Amino acid sequence: MRVGYACINMTLPSKFKTCRLKTVETEGIQKVKELSLHNLNETLRVIKWNIDHEIYFYRMSSDLIPFCTHPIMSWEWSKDEDVQHITNQIKELQKKHDLRLSVHPGQYTLLNSLNEEIIRKSIVDLAYHMTLLELTGGSDMILHVGGAYGDKESAKKRFISSYKTLPENIKDVLRIENDDKIFTIEDVLELCRETGAAACFDIHHHICHHENDRDVKEIIDDVVDTWKNKNIIPKMHISSGKNAKTDRSHHTYIFEEDWNFFINKLNGHDVDVMVEAKMKEKAVLKIKEFAD
Numbered sequence: 001m002r003v004g005y006a007c008i009n010m011t012l013p014s015k016f017k018t019c020r021l022k023t024v025e026t027e028g029i030q031k032v033k034e035l036s037l038h039n040l041n042e043t044l045r046v047i048k049w050n051i052d053h054e055i056y057f058y059r060m061s062s063d064l065i066p067f068c069t070h071p072i073m074s075w076e077w078s079k080d081e082d083v084q085h086i087t088n089q090i091k092e093l094q095k096k097h098d099l100r101l102s103v104h105p106g107q108y109t110l111l112n113s114l115n116e117e118i119i120r121k122s123i124v125d126l127a128y129h130m131t132l133l134e135l136t137g138g139s140d141m142i143l144h145v146g147g148a149y150g151d152k153e154s155a156k157k158r159f160i161s162s163y164k165t166l167p168e169n170i171k172d173v174l175r176i177e178n179d180d181k182i183f184t185i186e187d188v189l190e191l192c193r194e195t196g197a198a199a200c201f202d203i204h205h206h207i208c209h210h211e212n213d214r215d216v217k218e219i220i221d222d223v224v225d226t227w228k229n230k231n232i233i234p235k236m237h238i239s240s241g242k243n244a245k246t247d248r249s250h251h252t253y254i255f256e257e258d259w260n261f262f263i264n265k266l267n268g269h270d271v272d273v274m275v276e277a278k279m280k281e282k283a284v285l286k287i288k289e290f291a292d
Contacts, residue, residue, distance in 0.1 A: 002100055002233075002272040003287055004057025005280045009046045016042055018066045029075045032066050036077060039064040040086040047093055047101075055284055057100045057272050059142075060132065068128045069121065078131045087135035094137035100272055101138035102235070103129045111162035112146040112155045119162050130170050140235055141173045142200050145183040145191065152182065156191060163195045175200040175235060180208040180248050185219055192226040199226045202237035203262050204276070208246050216265040224269050234269065238262055239276040252278040256290045 008014055016039045024031055043060055050058055067073050077083055094101055109122045129141050148155050166174070176192060177200040178185040185199070185206050192199045201223040203216070220236075227234040240255045241247030254277055262273075277283035 001270060002055075002057035003275060003284050004050075004055060004059065004100065004272070005275050005277070005284050006059035006104070007061040008280055009049060010280045010282055012046065012049060014042050014046050016061050016063060018063055021067070021070070021072065024067060024072055029073070032073070033075055033077070033080070033082070036065045037082055037086065039066075040083065040090075044086055044090055044093075047090060047099065050281070051093065051097050051099075053281070053285065054288075055281060056097055057102075057274065059102045059104055059274060060136065060138065062103060062106055062129065064132065065128070069124045078135060084135070091135065091137040099137070100140070100233075100235075101133070101136055102140035102142060102274070103132060103138060104142040105129055107144070109143065110146040111143070112149075112159035114149050114158075123162070123166065126166065126170050126174070130167075130173070133173060134169075139173060139232055140175055140200075141170070142175050142177050142235075144177055144179050145187065148182050152187075156183075156187065159191060160194050163191075163197070171195075171197070177237070178202055178205050180205040184209050185223070189222055189226070196229075197226070198230050198234070199223045200235050200237065202239075202276075203265075204237070204239040204241065204250075204258075208241075208248055217267045220265055220267060220269060224271070234271045235274065236271050237274045237276055250276055250278055253283045253286055259287055259290070 017035045019031060019035060043064060047058060050056070065077050068077065093099060105125055109125045110118055111122055113119050126141065132138065133141065145159055146155065175198045176188050178188045185201055188199045191197065201220065224234050238254060238258065240251040240253065240258045242249040242251045254275055275283050275287065
């Protein structure tokens with residue numbers, strides 16, 4: 001089992017940079033390259049720190065290349081030798097240490113929007129994330145289903161329809177995650193059956209829905225089954241509620257009882273776990289302490 005965290009390293013600390021559109025208009029696209037190289041170097045620095053501390057799972061930031069999908073972007077960033085010099089180092093480390101690198105497009109990447117232009121832009125955003133995964137040796141792109149827009153069943157059908165238009169390389173790495181408000185793990189499993197995608201089970205999101213009809217062990221069995229043809233260990237998420245188990249806000253760490261509950265429900269399955277806690281790598285290291 002690899003246990004990882006997302007983006008920011010609190011110990012270093014790491015700092016990713018961006019700028020306003022006005023700055024790019026004033027200083028030129030070279031400013032975007034400057035910031036991008038900084039962000040990629042920060043990513044490399046974090047990954048090296050992770051390896052030193054035996055953390056082999058990491059979610060890269062979605063904001064490494066500012067304005068990557070904006071019309072102002074005239075720089076072919078993925079073909080730039082300076083960019084490739086850094087991403088090649090990341091890929092070498094990924095191969096050497098069997099790192100699992102993932103990305104998680106944001107809340108505005110919506111395959112089931114009622115607006116066709118938003119869907120178009122979302123697919124462009126997925127293509128950007130795909131390029132980042134290819135350059136670094138990453139393997140997972142996590143995506144929520146989206147909004148219900150007043151009709152959840154129609155929203156699911158739109159997701160399936162949009163999914164089927166995606167390039168095969170994106171389909172190969174796209175994992176659908178249950179959220180804490182609208183789309184349950186049962187909804188996600190239904191979508192996985194229709195699309196062939198793998199399910200990324202977030203146990204805290206599941207608990208926030210107050211769903212106790214099925215034992216979590218059975219659910220995890222079904223989730224793992226969606227990964228059977230992916231040639232990679234299933235990926236799952238864990239967090240602890242800030243003030244209560246059903247609190248959607250994340251706690252700074254993972255409570256030991258929450259971790260133990262999750263582990264006991266795995267039913268012997270080998271999975272990789274992304275920790276979603278405000279203290280990031282510190283939360284991972286704490287889990288390692290009480291998991292030993």
